[in-house]
Amino acid sequence: MNDETSLTEPENGIEMAADEPEQDEGDEAEGSENVVRFPVNATEHAQLMRITEALLFAAAEPLDIDSIAGRLPEGADVGAVIEDLQTAYQGRGVTLVRVANKWMFRTADDLSFLMEREAVEQRRLSRAGMETLAIVAYHQPVTRAEIEEIRGVSVSKGTLDVLMETGWVRLRGRRRTPGRPVTYGTTEAFLVHFGLESVGDLPGADELKAAGLLDGRLPPGFDIPNPSETGGDGDGDFSDEEEYGAAIDEHLAQDAVEED
Numbered sequence: 332m333n334d335e336t337s338l339t340e341p342e343n344g345i346e347m348a349a350d351e352p353e354q355d356e357g358d359e360a361e362g363s364e365n366v367v368r369f370p371v372n373a374t375e376h377a378q379l380m381r382i383t384e385a386l387l388f389a390a391a392e393p394l395d396i397d398s399i400a401g402r403l404p405e406g407a408d409v410g411a412v413i414e415d416l417q418t419a420y421q422g423r424g425v426t427l428v429r430v431a432n433k434w435m436f437r438t439a440d441d442l443s444f445l446m447e448r449e450a451v452e453q454r455r456l457s458r459a460g461m462e463t464l465a466i467v468a469y470h471q472p473v474t475r476a477e478i479e480e481i482r483g484v485s486v487s488k489g490t491l492d493v494l495m496e497t498g499w500v501r502l503r504g505r506r507r508t509p510g511r512p513v514t515y516g517t518t519e520a521f522l523v524h525f526g527l528e529s530v531g532d533l534p535g536a537d538e539l540k541a542a543g544l545l546d547g548r549l550p551p552g553f554d555i556p557n558p559s560e561t562g563g564d565g566d567g568d569f570s571d572e573e574e575y576g577a578a579i580d581e582h583l584a585q586d587a588v589e590e591d
Contacts, residue, residue, distance in 0.1 A: 379403055379412045380419070393433030456493070463490050464499060468521070468533060472503040472514035475585065491515065491582070499524065502578050513578045 386402055387394060400409045413434060417427040425436045438446055456464065463486060466478050479485050494500035503516035517530060527533065 376412070376415070379407050380416050383409075383412050383416055387427070387434060387436055390435070393430050393435035395433045399434070454497075457490075459487055459490050460493055464494055467494070467500055467515050468517050468530060471516035471530070472506070473516075474506055474512040474514050476512065478515075502575065502582065505574075505578070513581055 382403060383399055386399060396409050396413070399413070400407065403409060403412075413427070420427045420436075424439055424442060426439050427434060428437050430437075462482055463478060466481050467473055470477065470481065475486055475491070491500065495502075498520040499518055500515055500521070501518050503514045505511040506514055521527075522529065
């Protein structure tokens with residue numbers, strides 16, 4: 332046998348097969364792009380937290396424990412899931428809170444100011460409120476008793492309060508008559524709202540008739556009073572805050588008597 336041989340026979344007479352070309356890793360990745368991989372174990376704690384988080388986020392109202400448990404795999408420790416989820420959201424923009432024994436996501440308390448929205452609420456005055464405002468505007472300074480006499484009915488509780496809260500009516504002073512009753516008048520806000528330079532610019536009888544606000548067949552001697560900025564004899568603004576505070580107490584006490 333020649334020692335210098337160019338070919339070597341395979342051992343045991345078995346011929347070695349040619350190496351197969353290796354598969355390109357890029358081809359394997361390309362083939363798996365559209366494969367949706369589900370969690371191997373849906374009962375894993377982290378996955379339960381994700382499911383619960385999704386349920387609470389999408390819910391239109393707070394969820395109780397039973398509602399959450401009904402969507403989780405049987406045997407899941409819902410209490411532990413909620414506790415850990417609540418811990419995970421501590422210090423974040425939204426927190427997991429319990430309301431009426433139910434759970435919901437809510438904006439963190441220290442960020443609630445970001446959700447505030449100021450809007451002007453349009454409120455329509457009642458007929459009694461409009462009549463009372465008109466009497467105060469044209470007859471000021473006027474007492475509660477005088478308002479009731481002009482209207483022919485008692486001033487219902489809250490009517491003057493609403494006008495005062497609106498900022499259109501204020502306490503003006505005391506009438507120098509027995510009992511020194513409190514008088515009411517309009518404010519600067521009233522003038523601004525209705526575009527008046529002064530109460531003297533309020534429309535007269537002819538203007539009210541032209542606007543259809545007065546009946547053309549008025550009783551003889553009917554006249555529209557001229558409101559006064561300064562008040563009548565002995566009437567005017569309060570002299571000090573203490574007197575004004577006492578008048579406010581009297582106003583509230585009158586409302587309390589009517590309520591009883």
